[in-house]
Amino acid sequence: MTSTHDDHVGGERSSPPAVELIGITKHFGQIVACDRVNLTLRRGQIHGVLGENGAGKSTLMKVLIGLVLPDAGEVRLHGRTVQITDPVNASAHGIAMVHQHFSLVEALTVWENVALGDVGRLDHRHIRRRVGEISEHYGLHINPDDRIADLPAGMRQRVEIIKCLRRDPEVLVFDEPTSVLSPSESEFLFAALRRVVTEGGKAVALVSHKLPEILSVTDEVTIMRDGRVVQSGSTGGTHASALAKAMVGRSVVLRREHAAFGVIETDGDQPVPEVAAPRRPAATEPALRLIDLSAIGRDGRVLLGGLTLDVYPGEIVGVAGVEDNGQRTLGDVLSSLANIESGQVLVNGVEVATGKAGAMAKAGIAVIPEDRHDSGCVLDFTVAENLFIADPDRVSRRGLINMATMRAKATQLIEQFSINCTGPNAPMWSLSGGNQQRVVMARELSHSPKVLVAAQPTHGLDVGAIEYMSDQLRNAAVAGVGVLLISTELEEILDLSDRIVVIYNGRIIGEMPKSEVDIARLGLLMGGATSDATTTIGGSGD
Amino acid sequence: MPPQRSGVAVTETEAESATATSAQEVRPRSKLASTGEVIGLYAICLFGALAIAAALVEFASDKGSWTTVYTVILDGAVRKPGRWGLTLGVAAPILLVALGTTVSGRAGLVNIGQEGQLVIGAAFTAYVGTRIGGPGPLALVISLAMGVVGGAIWAGIAGALRFWRNVPEVLTTLLMGTVAANLVGWGLRHRSLLLAPPEGRANRNQVSQPFAADRHIPRVTLFGNDFPISILLAILLAIVVWLVLGRTVVGFRLRMLGRNARTAQRAGVDQKRYGIGAMLVSGGFAGLAGGVMLAGGDFGPYQLVADFGAGIGFAGLLAALVARQRALVIIFVAFLFAGLRTGSGFLRATGVSARIADVVQGTLVLAMLLPPAILYLRARRRAIAATSSRT
Numbered sequence: 001m002t003s004t005h006d007d008h009v010g011g012e013r014s015s016p017p018a019v020e021l022i023g024i025t026k027h028f029g030q031i032v033a034c035d036r037v038n039l040t041l042r043r044g045q046i047h048g049v050l051g052e053n054g055a056g057k058s059t060l061m062k063v064l065i066g067l068v069l070p071d072a073g074e075v076r077l078h079g080r081t082v083q084i085t086d087p088v089n090a091s092a093h094g095i096a097m098v099h100q101h102f103s104l105v106e107a108l109t110v111w112e113n114v115a116l117g118d119v120g121r122l123d124h125r126h127i128r129r130r131v132g133e134i135s136e137h138y139g140l141h142i143n144p145d146d147r148i149a150d151l152p153a154g155m156r157q158r159v160e161i162i163k164c165l166r167r168d169p170e171v172l173v174f175d176e177p178t179s180v181l182s183p184s185e186s187e188f189l190f191a192a193l194r195r196v197v198t199e200g201g202k203a204v205a206l207v208s209h210k211l212p213e214i215l216s217v218t219d220e221v222t223i224m225r226d227g228r229v230v231q232s233g234s235t236g237g238t239h240a241s242a243l244a245k246a247m248v249g250r251s252v253v254l255r256r257e258h259a260a261f262g263v264i265e266t267d268g269d270q271p272v273p274e275v276a277a278p279r280r281p282a283a284t285e286p287a288l289r290l291i292d293l294s295a296i297g298r299d300g301r302v303l304l305g306g307l308t309l310d311v312y313p314g315e316i317v318g319v320a321g322v323e324d325n326g327q328r329t330l331g332d333v334l335s336s337l338a339n340i341e342s343g344q345v346l347v348n349g350v351e352v353a354t355g356k357a358g359a360m361a362k363a364g365i366a367v368i369p370e371d372r373h374d375s376g377c378v379l380d381f382t383v384a385e386n387l388f389i390a391d392p393d394r395v396s397r398r399g400l401i402n403m404a405t406m407r408a409k410a411t412q413l414i415e416q417f418s419i420n421c422t423g424p425n426a427p428m429w430s431l432s433g434g435n436q437q438r439v440v441m442a443r444e445l446s447h448s449p450k451v452l453v454a455a456q457p458t459h460g461l462d463v464g465a466i467e468y469m470s471d472q473l474r475n476a477a478v479a480g481v482g483v484l485l486i487s488t489e490l491e492e493i494l495d496l497s498d499r500i501v502v503i504y505n506g507r508i509i510g511e512m513p514k515s516e517v518d519i520a521r522l523g524l525l526m527g528g529a530t531s532d533a534t535t536t537i538g539g540s541g542d
Numbered sequence: 543m544p545p546q547r548s549g550v551a552v553t554e555t556e557a558e559s560a561t562a563t564s565a566q567e568v569r570p571r572s573k574l575a576s577t578g579e580v581i582g583l584y585a586i587c588l589f590g591a592l593a594i595a596a597a598l599v600e601f602a603s604d605k606g607s608w609t610t611v612y613t614v615i616l617d618g619a620v621r622k623p624g625r626w627g628l629t630l631g632v633a634a635p636i637l638l639v640a641l642g643t644t645v646s647g648r649a650g651l652v653n654i655g656q657e658g659q660l661v662i663g664a665a666f667t668a669y670v671g672t673r674i675g676g677p678g679p680l681a682l683v684i685s686l687a688m689g690v691v692g693g694a695i696w697a698g699i700a701g702a703l704r705f706w707r708n709v710p711e712v713l714t715t716l717l718m719g720t721v722a723a724n725l726v727g728w729g730l731r732h733r734s735l736l737l738a739p740p741e742g743r744a745n746r747n748q749v750s751q752p753f754a755a756d757r758h759i760p761r762v763t764l765f766g767n768d769f770p771i772s773i774l775l776a777i778l779l780a781i782v783v784w785l786v787l788g789r790t791v792v793g794f795r796l797r798m799l800g801r802n803a804r805t806a807q808r809a810g811v812d813q814k815r816y817g818i819g820a821m822l823v824s825g826g827f828a829g830l831a832g833g834v835m836l837a838g839g840d841f842g843p844y845q846l847v848a849d850f851g852a853g854i855g856f857a858g859l860l861a862a863l864v865a866r867q868r869a870l871v872i873i874f875v876a877f878l879f880a881g882l883r884t885g886s887g888f889l890r891a892t893g894v895s896a897r898i899a900d901v902v903q904g905t906l907v908l909a910m911l912l913p914p915a916i917l918y919l920r921a922r923r924r925a926i927a928a929t930s931s932r933t
């Protein structure tokens with residue numbers, strides 16, 4: 001490292017920046033992923049790259065680390081033009097990337113993972129010492145001898161960071177680093193990132209579509225849309241709704257973002273159906289009744305511990321809670337994917353068999369699953385096929401599928417739900433995440449369900465898609481469907497629910513109508529502390 | 543592969559966990575390769591294999607030269623008088639086995655015990671066909687139906703173990719193949735089971751009583767080639783399988799189960815019912831192939847012997863793999879495999895030693911398997927690239 005670069009931001013203006021991407025253009029077939037994109041990363045700064053899914057930010061970063069070769073454009077490092085041909089080459093130039101999905105071997109220890117890919121004799125003492133040093137220097141709290149399998153997601157990411165830092169890169173790229181982290185883990189990550197930037201003098205690029213993150217963490221921000229840079233500048237001079245507007249090209253309802261910032265909602269911006277209060281006449285029967293559901297995992301762990309909950313037609317009930325408190329099992333039970341030890345599930349007063357293939361769907365429970373690839377769609381099927389997975393009888397006679405009817409009905413749904421694809425015969429995997437989600441949504445809602453279960457419905461989606469999903473959920477409720485929203489994102493719950501319940505250790509431990517939301521109490525409940533005397537077992541902090 | 547999201551305990555129903563592994567595999571996405579590319583790839587592989595085969599014949603064999611190898615294989619498969627009729631007779635059981643493999647494969651099950659299911663099917667056919675009375679054609683249909691039942695039972699055992707006890711069907715089907723071979727061998731030593739009466743078997747020990755002439759599968763003679771009508775039945779069944787898989791609700795659900803078991807479970811596909819059903823059909827096809835071999839006359843004098851399968855079960859399995867489980871493509875691949883078999887049999891007759899002829903045939907089959915493997919790997923790589931660039 002040259003010492004001349006080690007001074008402050010002011011001095012860096014004069015010396016060439018760490019990375020300059022100039023006029024980067026990349027086509028994939030007819031699609032322009034990047035169109036004459038410029039990006040400058042400076043030492044000692046965190047540079048946010050913001051954009052919706054498919055805006056071209058990932059492609060741009062792949063150009064930087066050599067996974068994608070650009071059709072046109074120039075890459076300059078410290079003012080000198082270089083050719084980055086592959087990731088090894090990029091690494092030699094001092095560029096490293098922490099990917100969204102980890103590539104760690106679970107059975108191995110931290111230092112073994114760090115050493116993976118080294119050639120020659122393995123000096124384990126040296127590597128362990130080095131891991132310890134880096135960990136201590138940046139306050140990462142990683143023990144080189146821990147096994148990866150024993151570490152939570154946040155710690156695993158730190159191991160990935162150590163893998164990068166060990167080669168002492170000058171440029172670090174983070175791709176959606178918080179998508180798998182809890183809020184406290186994210187906070188920790190950003191504190192560490194800040195140390196890496198200030199103490200190590202590195203240049204960092206942070207790819208994200210979370211506005212609060214960009215605003216609170218970055219020094220500069222570049223916003224991409226449809227493969228182009230639409231705005232670039234210092235983060236200090238901007239604010240959330242301006243960023244969002246630049247990102248999606250139109251103003252969006254920023255309720256979620258406001259909630260995330262702790263700005264209490266001012267309700268009056270959009271015609272959200274505020275008929276919420278009288279929506280639930282006391283006389284009606286619940287659309288969905290869950291009575292004392294209990295489920296025990298293979299390892300003997302209690303997954304559901306007597307969960308009781310009613311959802312009435314026309315209301316959105318938000319199930320809030322910290323991850324891994326039974327939400328997944330609840331979703332699985334309502335998708336016929338898991339069975340229960342005891343308890344009852346009733347739809348409109350009629351009991352539904354649990355664990356029996358298709359029973360829940362048949363009874364009128366629509367599900368937008370937490371992981372749509374897992375139980376929401378078949379990636380190798382066409383869009384049309386995916387739209388009729390649960391009910392092929394609607395497009396068939398005497399067991400024979402009528403392809404023309406199927407295509408016609410699918411085309412109709414594609415239009416109705418504005419699914420962006422090349423047609424009903426497009427393979428599902430060719431769609432973007434947001435459009436796959438729309439296919440799931442279209443299918444589930446077209447069966448005129450009585451209950452709609454939405455588990456983390458906006459996870460991994462961009463602002464525009466989130467807005468769309470939220471509208472769909474509200475519309476379903478207005479149409480008289482009982483909506484059960486299961487989410488670990490509190491903002492989402494606060495934004496959408498008419499009634500909020502809190503799940504902890506597999507049961508509902510508290511409830512409050514939207515009008516009486518008390519964030520402090522909510523937080524306590526999520527940590528397992530009930531407001532009544534029956535306070536539960538020691539809080540698991542995170 | 544990226545690790546699954548960490549530390550999250552998932553509840554699983556029994557059936558779901560059984561298929562969890564298959565759901566997580568990266569699947570090939572068959573697009574991207576144009577028809578021209580595919581044909582080119584096959585041509586290159588086939589040419590390479592022929593070159594290796596030629597070199598083998600040239601250097602490792604004292605008789606025959608490489609120039610003759612190509613022509614001899616072609617002569618033996620189609621060109622010489624009567625040869626393509628023979629090829630059709632061999633193609634019928636290969637095609638039947640491959641169709642069964644496709645049905646179970648599309649449901650996400652790996653049945654690799656067709657050889658055993660085929661032998662059991664042949665044994666059932668032999669037992670019933672030599673014992674029941676009645677008019678010939680009816681007896682033939684009944685004994686072939688019993689072959690279907692035999693094969694279905696044999697595969698059904700593996701299916702039942704898979705869905706009730708969670709035993710991998712890859713293992714059970716293969717191991718049950720060995721059991722089948724030995725069981726039939728044992729049956730061929732007992733008069734009460736399969737062994738022919740002493741006056742019928744001359745000096746041979748382990749043979750069954752030959753089928754009566756009125757119970758043979760009728761043969762058609764065309765341009766000096768004669769072949770059993772079972773090949774027409776097999777082609778008809780290929781079209782049926784294609785229709786059922788592609789155009790019916792049952793086929794739709796079966797494919798759904800194979801592609802994403804959890805989505806299928808939620809959508810109302812009963813895994814046990816459909817999974818075991820697919821195994822029964824798969825075994826049934828192999829059993830029918832065994833019966834057809836026995837009553838068709840292209841594999842010995844209408845009687846069961848030890849090692850009756852002659853590798854037809856494995857050839858059918860390979861044919862299904864090469865055709866990537868597409869029912870109509872399988873018809874052509876089955877002909878190709880049958881041609882290779884009859885062609886290299888003819889090669890043996892030219893004086894090239896039997897072992898070398900076997901190696902030549904193996905090399906050619908391997909050449910047929912390479913292109914799908916290459917396409918699979920390429921599609922997988924592109925699919926991985928595509929999914930990571932979409933995020």
